[in-house]
Amino acid sequence: MSTLKGKNAVITGSTSGIGLNIAKAFAEKGLNIVINGFGDKDDIEKERQEIEKMGVKAIYHPADMTEPEEIEDLISTANKELGSVDILVNNAGIQFVSPVDEFPIEKWDAIMAINLTSSFHTIRSALPLMRKNGWGRIINMASAHGLVASPYKSAYVAAKHGIVGMTKSIALECAEDNVTVNAICPGYVKTPLVEGQIKDTAKARGISEDEVVRDVLLKAQWTKKFVTTEQVSELALFLCSDAAENITGSHVSIDGGWTSA
Ligand code: NAD
Numbered sequence: 539m540s541t542l543k544g545k546n547a548v549i550t551g552s553t554s555g556i557g558l559n560i561a562k563a564f565a566e567k568g569l570n571i572v573i574n575g576f577g578d579k580d581d582i583e584k585e586r587q588e589i590e591k592m593g594v595k596a597i598y599h600p601a602d603m604t605e606p607e608e609i610e611d612l613i614s615t616a617n618k619e620l621g622s623v624d625i626l627v628n629n630a631g632i633q634f635v636s637p638v639d640e641f642p643i644e645k646w647d648a649i650m651a652i653n654l655t656s657s658f659h660t661i662r663s664a665l666p667l668m669r670k671n672g673w674g675r676i677i678n679m680a681s682a683h684g685l686v687a688s689p690y691k692s693a694y695v696a697a698k699h700g701i702v703g704m705t706k707s708i709a710l711e712c713a714e715d716n717v718t719v720n721a722i723c724p725g726y727v728k729t730p731l732v733e734g735q736i737k738d739t740a741k742a743r744g745i746s747e748d749e750v751v752r753d754v755l756l757k758a759q760w761t762k763k764f765v766t767t768e769q770v771s772e773l774a775l776f777l778c779s780d781a782a783e784n785i786t787g788s789h790v791s792i793d794g795g796w797t798s799a
Contacts, residue, residue: 541568542564542567542568542569542625542775542778542779543567543568543569544568544569544570545569545570545622545624545625546569546570546571546572546616546620546621546622546623546624546625547561547564547569547570547571547572547623547624547625547626547627548572548574548612548613548616548623548625548626548627548660548664549561549564549571549572549573549574549627549629550574550575550601550603550612550627550628550629550630550656550660551574551575551603551629551630551631551679552571552573552574552575552627552629553573553574553575553576553577553581553582553585554575554577554729554730554731555727555729555730555731555767556629556679556724556727556729556767556770556771557573557575557627557629557630557679558573558585558767559767559768559770559771560627560629560767560770560771560774561573561585561589561596562588562589562592562771563768563771563772563774563775564625564771564774564775565589565592565594565596566592567775568592568593568594569594569625570594570595570596570620571589571594571595571596571597572596572597572598572599572612572615572616572620573585573586573589573596573597573598573599574598574599574600574601574612574630575630576600576602582598583598586598595619595620597615597616597619597620599611599612599615599616603630603651603652603656604648604651604652604656606659609656609659609660609663610659610663612660613626613660613663613664613667614663617667622667622671623664623667623668623674624668624671624673624674624675625674625675625676625677625778626660626661626664626668626674626675626676626677627676627677627679627774628656628657628660628661628676628677628678628679628701629677629679630652630653630656631652631653631679631731632648632649632652632653632731633649633691633694633731633734633735633738634648634649634693634694634738635690635691635735635738635739635742636690636738636742637689637690637742638690638692641692641693645693646692646693649693649694649697650693650696650697653694653697653698653701654697654700654701654704657678657701657704658704661676661708661719664676665708665712665717668712668715668717669712669715669717672715672716673716673717674712674715674716674717674718675717675718675777675778676708676717676718676719676720677720677721677722677774677777677778678701678702678704678705678719678720678721678722679721679722679724680698680701680702680705680721680722680723680789681694681698681723681724682723682724682725682758682791682793682796682797683695683698683699684698684699684701684702684721684723684789685699685702685723685789685791685797686796686797688754690739690742690743701721702721702723702789705719705720705721705787705788705789706787709786709787709788710787713786713787716783718777718782718783718785718786719786719787720777720782720785720786720787720788720789720790721788721789721790722770722773722774722777722789722790722792723789723790723791723792723793723797724765724770724792724793725758725759725765725791725792725793725794725796726755726756726759726764726765727764727765727766727767727770728764729767732755732764735755736750736751736755739754739755758796758799759793759794759795759796760794760795760796760798760799761794761795762794763794765792765793765794769792770792773790773792777790
């Protein structure tokens with residue numbers, strides 16, 4: 539694996555769950571980190587300091603992924619303060635579960651903005667910087683729902699299918715620039731996002747939360763195990779390595795067999 543030490547990574551939605559674990563795993567390898575996302579200011583500052591204890595620089599930027607100008611500022615601040623943007627992980631995401639005819643319009647728009655369009659904005663700002671430096675890695679956090687559907691998740695499934703397609707298109711655009719673009723498609727990872735979904739799905743289907751875990755979430759996950767945030771981080775690290783330089787435009791599943799069935 540190539541040395542990633544000293545490279546600079548921006549990870550959107552990294553104040554919680556998968557993104558926070560990726561930030562820590564990257565810092566352990568000596569990468570400087572820009573964390574982003576919502577949450578309690580003191581908690582975020584504590585996490586930032588924990589990351590800096592690993593001997594790297596860590597900056598927090600509060601860009602809201604629904605605001606293109608704030609996203610531009612996230613990338614330009616990272617470049618100014620760290621000197622480059624070598625790795626971009628588009629991870630911020632939200633979920634909302636509802637039958638389509640009752641789907642709140644503002645929830646649809648928010649899912650599209652955060653789970654899909656924000657990656658267009660981060661990439662259009664970061665790609666020229668990566669090209670200039672002759673190296674880059676872009677990882678888009680898609681989902682098994684980028685490849686297959688479940689009912690009541692029309693916005694999420696549409697956005698995640700969208701990001702898998704966008705990954706392929708942009709990968710071709712920068713294939714000769716030493717910049718790879720890939721999507722990771724996790725099955726269910728037990729994070730705050732999924733905890734919320736267990737409650738919402740129970741309500742939407744009129745079943746208990748235990749039944750949601752057994753009969754809905756892990757029904758399709760053939761290993762019957764939640765994917766862990768650590769496993770997703772290791773995959774992200776591999777996609778950043780030199781060994782992965784010919785992996786581009788791909789979607790890599792980490793879903794306990796879900797999308798094989
Ligand atoms: P999470 O809720 O734990 O974390 C989401 C992060 O996104 C948080 O840091 C939050 O503050 C941030 N965020 C939300 N709205 C934002 C906004 N407008 N601007 C900036 N940041 C914002 O969720 P997670 O489970 O860690 O999910 C991370 C990514 O992984 C998402 O894209 C999600 O769709 C994807 N994913 C999750 C699972 C799973 O089972 N948990 C499975 C497949 C894919």
